[in-house]
Amino acid sequence: MIYDTTLRDGSQGEGLAFSVEDKLKIAKKLDWLGVSYIEGGWPGSNPKDLEFFSRIKEVELKHARITAFSSTRKPDSSVWQDANLRALLEAKTEAVTIFGKSWDFHVYRALGTTLEENLQMVRDTVSYLKDRGLEVIFDAEHFFDGYRCNPDYALQVLGAAADAGADWLVLCDTNGGTLPWDLEETISEVKKHFNLPLGIHAHNDSACAVVNSLIAVRLGATQVQGTMNGYGERCGNADISSIIPILELKMQKRCIPDNHLSRLTEVSHYVSEVANMPRYNSQPFVGYGAFAHKGGVHVNALLKDPLTYEHIDPAAVGNHRRVLVSELSGLSNLLYKARELNLDINSYDSRTREVIQEIKELESQGFQFEGADASLELLLRRAFGEYQDFFQLQNLKILIEKREDNGIIAEAMIKLTVDSKTVHTAAEGDGPVNALDNALRKALTEFYPMIQEMHLRDYKVRVLDGTDGTAAKVRVLIESSDEKDSWSTVGVSENIIEASWQALVDSLNYMLMKRLSPTGSKEDTDEQDE
Numbered sequence: 028m029i030y031d032t033t034l035r036d037g038s039q040g041e042g043l044a045f046s047v048e049d050k051l052k053i054a055k056k057l058d059w060l061g062v063s064y065i066e067g068g069w070p071g072s073n074p075k076d077l078e079f080f081s082r083i084k085e086v087e088l089k090h091a092r093i094t095a096f097s098s099t100r101k102p103d104s105s106v107w108q109d110a111n112l113r114a115l116l117e118a119k120t121e122a123v124t125i126f127g128k129s130w131d132f133h134v135y136r137a138l139g140t141t142l143e144e145n146l147q148m149v150r151d152t153v154s155y156l157k158d159r160g161l162e163v164i165f166d167a168e169h170f171f172d173g174y175r176c177n178p179d180y181a182l183q184v185l186g187a188a189a190d191a192g193a194d195w196l197v198l199c200d201t202n203g204g205t206l207p208w209d210l211e212e213t214i215s216e217v218k219k220h221f222n223l224p225l226g227i228h229a230h231n232d233s234a235c236a237v238v239n240s241l242i243a244v245r246l247g248a249t250q251v252q253g254t255m256n257g258y259g260e261r262c263g264n265a266d267i268s269s270i271i272p273i274l275e276l277k278m279q280k281r282c283i284p285d286n287h288l289s290r291l292t293e294v295s296h297y298v299s300e301v302a303n304m305p306r307y308n309s310q311p312f313v314g315y316g317a318f319a320h321k322g323g324v325h326v327n328a329l330l331k332d333p334l335t336y337e338h339i340d341p342a343a344v345g346n347h348r349r350v351l352v353s354e355l356s357g358l359s360n361l362l363y364k365a366r367e368l369n370l371d372i373n374s375y376d377s378r379t380r381e382v383i384q385e386i387k388e389l390e391s392q393g394f395q396f397e398g399a400d401a402s403l404e405l406l407l408r409r410a411f412g413e414y415q416d417f418f419q420l421q422n423l424k425i426l427i428e429k430r431e432d433n434g435i436i437a438e439a440m441i442k443l444t445v446d447s448k449t450v451h452t453a454a455e456g457d458g459p460v461n462a463l464d465n466a467l468r469k470a471l472t473e474f475y476p477m478i479q480e481m482h483l484r485d486y487k488v489r490v491l492d493g494t495d496g497t498a499a500k501v502r503v504l505i506e507s508s509d510e511k512d513s514w515s516t517v518g519v520s521e522n523i524i525e526a527s528w529q530a531l532v533d534s535l536n537y538m539l540m541k542r543l544s545p546t547g548s549k550e551d552t553d554e555q556d557e
């Protein structure tokens with residue numbers, strides 16, 4: 028069973044703060060994926076979590092059970108007086124998760140109580156909740172550290188929870204420092220003492236959260252607690268976007284409903300969008316680059332059989348294969364790319380080798396085509412005679428004026444040839460690149476009105492050779508979009524205006540090619556875009 032704690036432990040990660048709406052959206056999406064439990068939050072912690080539990084009741088979930096989280100009662104107090112437990116019951120979930128201390132050091136230092144009182148806190152809390160007919164999942168906090176320091180006591184804590192009626196004993200590697208072989212030994216010992224279903228809750232501080240979770244499953248644990256994309260306190264929790272496909276595809280353990288695995292990539296990306304967290308390109312299974320192939324040798328073999336360089340079929344997890352074209356490309360990368368673009372080229376055509384050499388030469392000058400799909404497509408189509416620029420520059424001037432009261436104003440004057448006609452325009456902008464963009468659009472709108480639908484979404488500049496001082500080159504990457512599509516272009520020069528010009532011109536030409544020339548259609552490959 029997959030127990031997702033993105034909304035509770037995940038939200039303890041730096042930079043994450045879910046609204047109630049966010050939590051509801053994520054819970055629905057996790058249910059759509061088919062996880063067994065969704066831990067919605069800690070009701071005693073804040074009003075937002077309590078509101079989530081009240082509103083999630085109105086949502087019809089198909090697979091997941093909602094659980095609410097809390098601690099054992101306070102030392103030297105009673106369960107009836109405990110504010111956390113009161114709030115927990117207010118959440119009115121059918122399942123609850125209680126964490127209790129299982130490391131003697133924590134009992135002394137963090138709780139400031141006796142070992143016996145901690146055992147009583149566990150007993151009282153679990154039996155109080157069981158008496159109310161709830162499913163009780165007992166998270167033994169710091170279990171592996173506790174077992175290492177005082178195995179008898181750690182086992183007594185599990186025993187207290189089990190005797191009080193807990194339905195699950197979940198072994199937590201709270202500090203995330205346990206190594207796989209130690210974890211294996213500890214779980215093997217625990218199994219000798221308890222017949223209850225076991226779970227695992229691993230943190231990733233030693234980069235072992237996923238592997239530790241999988242080892243626990245091999246040893247018989249039937250519940251894995253983790254978070255989508257591995258969000259969580261410090262270095263995060265076990266990433267269920269890796270655990271689910273490994274269980275399903277490599278360990279033959281069913282943990283989500285039939286045919287739901289292909290939803291995984293979508294769910295992972297959705298959660299990162301709602302969480303407003305950047306995606307990790309190389310994230311296993313679900314990352315945009317998880318099946319991106321760059322080396323020529325790899326792509327050559329992939330074309331013969333994808334199994335040569337892919338451990339699973341990307342489609343199984345809803346991801347897709349991508350081939351990158353760069354200075355590390357061979358003929359195979361180019362042939363693959365050409366096929367995607369419906370370009371009829373073959374390895375016997377001398378131009379094919381010439382294009383690879385041109386790409387390698389340009390990349391050595393600082394261009395980077397793997398992040399500039401549109402510039403690459405223009406280069407290929409130009410090389411194979413399938414494309415001609417839609418306008419030509421005659422000349423361009425940029426004036427920059429610093430005014431005392433009005434900041435900096437830039438003005439670009441531009442002379443172009445379009446359809447054998449000369450067009451001469453000028454436009455102002457906040458800065459030189461903005462003025463250039465405005466002037467170009469002004470000149471071209473008369474001939475190609477559709478360029479008004481194009482927007483510049485992102486503009487990035489990278490200095491390529493800082494040691495040369497003013498002679499350093501810059502690479503400009505521009506991301507543009509219209510209502511249907513988005514594309515990236517690149518320019519490189521020692522002059523930032525020239526580099527920006529190259530990327531801007533590519534961007535406009537690319538859009539015009541797509542709209543006006545049938546060979547420029549990317550419709551066939553749209554599904555391959557992120």
Ligand SMILES: CC(=O)SCCNC(=O)CCNC(=O)[C@H](O)C(C)(C)COP(=O)(O)OP(=O)(O)OC[C@H]1O[C@@H](n2cnc3c(N)ncnc32)[C@H](O)[C@@H]1OP(=O)(O)O
Nearest residue numbers: 069071072073098099100101102126127128137138168201
């Ligand atoms: C391993 C984990 O991830 S556990 C989950 C951790 N998550 C969070 O802490 C997020 C939500 N937490 C909160 O909103 C707040 O910390 C609250 C509302 C729970 C408590 O707030 P406060 O009452 O102000 O206490 P504070 O946060 O300062 O300290 C935590 C208290 O819990 C006690 N505590 C810690 N673990 C346990 C436990 N298993 N059982 C009982 N009490 C516990 C601590 O001893 C401390 O009590 P003290 O104030 O008497 O020293």
Ligand SMILES: CC(=O)C(=O)O
Nearest residue numbers: 126166168169199201
């Ligand atoms: C319970 C929990 O979140 C932990 O031990 O890490």
